[in-house]
Amino acid sequence: MRRAVIASFSRSRGLLPSAVNDALFHLPTSVTCDTLELARARGWLAADLGARTIQLPSRLALDASDDRLRDLHSAVCSQERGPSLFSAEIPRGRVLGLGCSAIAAPGIVLTDVCPHRGVVAQHHRALSSYVIARPPRRLPGTSALIGAIGHDNFYHWMFDVLPRIGLIRDGALRSIDQWIVARTTLAVATELLARAGIDRSCIVEIGRGGHIECERLIVTSAPGEICEPTPRSVAFLREALSPTTAINGNPAPIARRIYVARRGRRRVANEASLQGLFTRFGIEVVSMEGRSLDEQIAAFSGAELIIAPHGAALAHIIHARVGATLLELMPPDYNNPSFFVLAGACGMRYGAISGSRATGARGHASEANFDIDSATLERALEVALQG
Numbered sequence: 001m002r003r004a005v006i007a008s009f010s011r012s013r014g015l016l017p018s019a020v021n022d023a024l025f026h027l028p029t030s031v032t033c034d035t036l037e038l039a040r041a042r043g044w045l046a047a048d049l050g051a052r053t054i055q056l057p058s059r060l061a062l063d064a065s066d067d068r069l070r071d072l073h074s075a076v077c078s079q080e081r082g083p084s085l086f087s088a089e090i091p092r093g094r095v096l097g098l099g100c101s102a103i104a105a106p107g108i109v110l111t112d113v114c115p116h117r118g119v120v121a122q123h124h125r126a127l128s129s130y131v132i133a134r135p136p137r138r139l140p141g142t143s144a145l146i147g148a149i150g151h152d153n154f155y156h157w158m159f160d161v162l163p164r165i166g167l168i169r170d171g172a173l174r175s176i177d178q179w180i181v182a183r184t185t186l187a188v189a190t191e192l193l194a195r196a197g198i199d200r201s202c203i204v205e206i207g208r209g210g211h212i213e214c215e216r217l218i219v220t221s222a223p224g225e226i227c228e229p230t231p232r233s234v235a236f237l238r239e240a241l242s243p244t245t246a247i248n249g250n251p252a253p254i255a256r257r258i259y260v261a262r263r264g265r266r267r268v269a270n271e272a273s274l275q276g277l278f279t280r281f282g283i284e285v286v287s288m289e290g291r292s293l294d295e296q297i298a299a300f301s302g303a304e305l306i307i308a309p310h311g312a313a314l315a316h317i318i319h320a321r322v323g324a325t326l327l328e329l330m331p332p333d334y335n336n337p338s339f340f341v342l343a344g345a346c347g348m349r350y351g352a353i354s355g356s357r358a359t360g361a362r363g364h365a366s367e368a369n370f371d372i373d374s375a376t377l378e379r380a381l382e383v384a385l386q387g
Contacts, residue, residue: 007128018106026133026211028096028107028126035102035110035219039088047171049085052224055231057344060325060351062380085221085232087171093145093217094136098208100147100182101126102219113219114148136213139204141177143214144168147206149226151182155312155338156226157192159233163223165196166236173218176202180214183207188293195293196240227338234318234345241297241318255321258299260308261287268309268329269358269369277374281381288313305384307377309370314339318346325349325384329372332356334365353380 013021014029021029032038039046090110094103101124102113109126146164150156161181168176179198181189183205190200206212224230259278261271268274278285286299300306300316307327308314317326317339326343330336330352343350355370362368 004123004128006131007123010127011122014107021107024132026135027130028101028103028109030107031109031111031122031124031127032104033111035088035104035112035221036084036086038104038108038110039090044091045089045173047087047173049087049167049170049221052085052221053230053232054224054228054341055344055347057326057340057348057350060327060349060380060383062351062353062383085167085223087167087173087218087220089142089173090217090219091215093214093219095145095180095206095210095212095214095217096126096133097129097210098151098182098206099125099129099149100145100180100206102145102217110219112221113145114222133211134209136211139178139212139214142174142216142218143178143180143204143212144176144218145180145220147180147182148222151184152186153312154186154188155315157184157186157189158237158315159224159229159342160222160226162192162196162240163230163233163236164220165198165240166232167220167223168218171218171220174216176218178202178204178214180204180206180212183210191293192241227336227341229338229342229345231345234342237318241293256303257281257283257305258303258307259283259285260299260306260311260313261285262309262311262313263287263289265363265367265369266309266311266331267369268355268372269361270371274372274374274377277378277381281385283307283381288316305381307381310334310336310339314342317342317348320346320348322347323349325351327351327353327377327380327384329370330354331365331368331370336366349384351380351384353377 010029013025036046090104092105096103100114102110109124111124146161149160179202223233288296296316297319300319303320304324306317306320309329326348328339332354340350353376355372358369358371
């Protein structure tokens with residue numbers, strides 16, 4: 001209700017002359033869903049970077065997961081992929097708030113730069129979150145916007161933020177003076193940017209309520225739909241995040257089988273009872289907590305089989321062997337296609353095993369701890385290792 005009321009107020013502000021609205025409110029009043037067309041109409045620099053495509057994985061024939069896989073496949077295939085990938089230069093372009101809303105003069109929200117699935121364009125957060133904004137801080141030169149969504153989440157940094165760097169470089173519109181990102185508490189964010197070739201001194205953070213106006217702002221389309229990583233993004237990340245040195249001076253082992261233990265919420269509660277299976281099938285138990293970025297990458301490097309509960313650590317499957325297998329352990333009644341699609345983008349095989357709610361587990365299905373039936377997992381491992 002609050003968002004609808006504020007969005008209605010933003011439409012009312014649109015009746016004011018743009019100079020008056022900017023002087024009083026410093027907020028946008030309209031939207032476009034086609035930044036590339038707007039840029040071309042106004043003679044701004046722009047580059048069409050080709051179609052946005054996804055690749056689905058080869059699916060394991062697991063009787064216990066057939067319904068789950070059909071649900072995931074249907075959820076992905078029912079989505080429209082959207083327009084082409086692009087980059088564009090916006091003269092006097094602005095960035096508003098932690099959501100990094102991109103705005104062109106005079107007050108036009110570029111909704112395809114930071115899409116929010118399920119929200120109509122007229123209710124975009126730049127139009128429905130603010131009654132008034134602070135005057136913008138001005139940045140000279142050319143700035144590039146790479147922050148967009150999931151500012152504190154490792155998965156979203158990997159697939160919704162970092163690949164924008166590749167799109168900006170592929171567009172090659174101008175050399176970049178500053179890179180604008182959402183303020184984050186993610187400890188590894190600066191290292192991820194450094195791996196992608198961005199120096200700390202060139203990073204400009206924007207936080208909640210922040211407002212920046214750039215002499216020239218380079219924006220891109222989203223690299224893919226949210227939770228639908230593309231092969232193009234995976235190729236960029238594999239090159240950018242290759243370890244600088246091997247852990248302990250030794251190359252990562254090959255043909256490994258790993259189980260990724262998860263701590264905290266959404267973990268496999270009966271994990272201890274599965275240890276016998278892991279030992280029998282030669283599966284190494286690893287966890288990501290407390291590891292450096294290089295150590296996390298090394299834990300996945302060369303893996304031919306990965307078993308893990310649904311969670312952000314699975315972003316590292318980009319470092320597994322091409323043709324490897326992912327067995328994703330899912331909470332009951334929870335369909336999230338993120339790693340189903342990512343497995344396809346990585347050229348992997350995929351199987352899903354649904355768990356049952358653990359005794360005493362609390363919270364929504366997407367957050368609660370769950371159990372995995374050992375016999376079901378055993379059959380899945382036999383199928384996975386046959387090929």
